[in-house]
Amino acid sequence: MKWLFLLGLVALSECLVKVPLHKGKSLRDRLREDGKLKDFLKTHQVNLASKYFPRLAAQVATEPMTNYMDTTYYGTISIGTPPQNFNVIFDSGSANLWVPSTSCTSSACSNHNEFNPSSSSTFQATSQSLSIGYGTGSMTGVLGYDTVQVGGLTVTNQVFGLAYTEADFFSQMPFDGILGVAYPSIASDGATPVFDNMWSQGLLSQDLFSVYLSANGASGSVVIFGGYETSYYSGAMNWIPLSSQGYWQITVDSVTMNGNVIACNGGCQAIVDTGTSLIAGSSSGVANIQNAVGAYQDSNGEYVVNCNSVGSLPDMVFNINGVQYPVPASAYINQNYCTLNVQQTPVDLWILGDVFIREYYVVFDRTNNYVGLAPIA
Structure with a gap:
């Protein structure tokens, strides 16, 4: 099949380049004489691929991310014409793109980059409001449309939020906004996510993306x-x-x-969430983990362990679809403060955040509706 496909492209190019330029000598002959035939055929086949087989011309885009103290990972995108740059979290736990706007009245916007719609020749305004709540705060604003560039890809007519208000929490964060990469069904106000437009506009070779998160503040984190x-x-x-x-x-x-079930006895639901720093779970399950590692609550309300015991603590093992995914104590214990990187959620839903993802390379596959997990190299 692969070779038939390539031969088909060659056949198409043969048909198109044999049109005579003038009587007695073809375009192919003239290009051959000028030493330009090889380059022409190469370029022509790429153009044919773009026209008749657009996915062949699509690509893989790698977006570097900055590791901020193992708590947040963000990359740089641009919005508008000319482009205005923003640092955003690529959040698999949400589906909207939003950034601060110049109309924002919250102090959280003042120390971040703000989008100026009047400075973009491609911006399209709407009167549709936007409101999104997160575990650590919320934002409100309005929706607009513009060109968005991510990892070298240009996404046209992308809907995004222009924040008018932001929770104080965001003022302490190194990122400007959030780019959600979850399914469109959870997008606020029916906004189409950036990743969905990447695919529908023929920019990607496969309908999936993947994430590698570095540890210990190291560089090299990417979303592909x-x-x-x-x-x-x-x-x-x-x-x-x-x-x-x-x-x-x-x-x-x-x-x-240590081989004993401490949570999710009989099964439970979990989300793989690049936008959450820790592992989070049900109150009973987390309490069992706290007891198993001898954690106690300090004056700040955090659960801490004896620093000398970290090396002897057992792995926390997530058993998923018949495969074991261990998370060592060096990951689920903060090595600087000996605090437990596991917290309770108000709902019976586990969140496998960055503490888990740092141990496993993750592929988010929209074609097959799979999550792929493999130990980091």
């Missing part, structure tokens, strides 16, 4: 749109079917430590 890179992981990539298509939600069969 349209593919995944085998050098980031070792062993086999295990594919886990989604249990719901809104968040990137999967079923966890159990959570064990």
